[in-house]
Amino acid sequence: xxxxxxxxxxxxxxxxxxxxxxxxxxxxxxxxxxxxxxxxxxxxxxxxxxxxxxxxxxxxxxxxxxxxxxxxxxxxxxxxxxxxxxxxxxxxxxxxxxxxxxxxxxxxxxxxxxxxxxxxxxxxxxxxxxxxxxxxxxxxxxxxxxxxxxxxxxxxxxxxxxxxxxxxxxxxxxxxxxxxxxxxxxxxxxxxxxxxxxxxxxxxxxxxxxxxxxxxxxxxxxxxxxxxxxxxxxxxxxxxxxxxxxxxxxxxxxxxxxxxxxxxxxxxxxxxxxxxxxxx
Numbered sequence: 001x002x003x004x005x006x007x008x009x010x011x012x013x014x015x016x017x018x019x020x021x022x023x024x025x026x027x028x029x030x031x032x033x034x035x036x037x038x039x040x041x042x043x044x045x046x047x048x049x050x051x052x053x054x055x056x057x058x059x060x061x062x063x064x065x066x067x068x069x070x071x072x073x074x075x076x077x078x079x080x081x082x083x084x085x086x087x088x089x090x091x092x093x094x095x096x097x098x099x100x101x102x103x104x105x106x107x108x109x110x111x112x113x114x115x116x117x118x119x120x121x122x123x124x125x126x127x128x129x130x131x132x133x134x135x136x137x138x139x140x141x142x143x144x145x146x147x148x149x150x151x152x153x154x155x156x157x158x159x160x161x162x163x164x165x166x167x168x169x170x171x172x173x174x175x176x177x178x179x180x181x182x183x184x185x186x187x188x189x190x191x192x193x194x195x196x197x198x199x200x201x202x203x204x205x206x207x208x209x210x211x212x213x214x215x216x217x218x219x220x221x222x223x224x225x226x227x228x229x230x231x232x233x234x235x236x237x238x239x240x241x242x243x244x245x246x247x248x249x250x251x252x253x254x255x256x257x258x259x260x261x262x263x264x265x266x267x268x269x270x271x272x273x274x275x276x277x278x279x280x
Contacts, residue, residue: 032256034053035249035256036055036253037052037053037054037056038052038245038246038249039059039062039249039250039252040056040057040246041055041058041246042056042246043245043247045245045246046245046246058246059250062244062246062249062250063250063251063254065244065247065250066237066247066250066251069236069237070228070233070236070251071225071226071228072233072251072254074228075228075229075230075232075233075234076230076255076258078144078227078228078229079212081144082144082147082148082229083208083211084208085148086151086211087204087207087208087211089148090152090154090157090203091157091200091203091204091207093152093153093154093158094154094157094158094160094203095161095165095188095193095196095200096188097116097158097161098157098158098159098162098163098164099165099169099192101113102161102162102165102166102169103165103166103171103174104184113158113162116155116159117159119155120155124217125216128216128220131150131217135149135221140221141221141223142221142222142223142227143221143227144227146221147217147218147229150217151211151214154207157203157207160203161196161203164196164199165192165195168195168196168199169196173191174187174191177191205263205266208259208262209259212230212231212258213231214229214231215231215232218232219231219232219235230255231255234248234251234252234255237251
């Protein structure tokens, strides 16, 4: 096979890959686009046949209905506050724990790490009742700290950080820092943190998105409408007999926008983390 034939086959293969990626991207974006279309249409368009795929002119009117039923911006702020604090605490705890599991030897290390991973297979619904009683006993019921505290320890975050630090931070660099008299926390702050910033972006997006989409625990803990997160507040829109799908999907659409902004802001670091992991 000559070089021209190889080049043609390579070009055809690349074109097929790009076509498949384009189709996959369109399939991924279509639900968001359809949600936007429904947010601009009356409720009757939800069940129309054939389905409506062209945006209407009711986006502002539907959003005004949302504002009439719930305190949308207060709920958005509550969600942003909860998700930001949870993300910062998870990143700090997970990176410290990942650093310890990756670079230090101590008794019971593998047992502890395995126990942390095993908690990932336990359905969160099983702990709902005892967690509720625990939160009520310490006086955190119907508070935003009560919503946050259960998510500060993230087994997936510890696992990801341990794997990333194991492959990205050379042992020789840590040993050299110890010889220079650096404490363990200074090594973490001055050496480990700058190296794992791409992993921070990846884990941050995962944790922020998961906390933003959390509903069951927030719905269980919160009772005061002023403390509702956006997910709990949006659930109040469907508590009527005549469900207005245009209004509901308008609220859902605007509640999804912050996640898109977060991803776009940290997109480069997110991709860098994935490509670094694939190379290593």
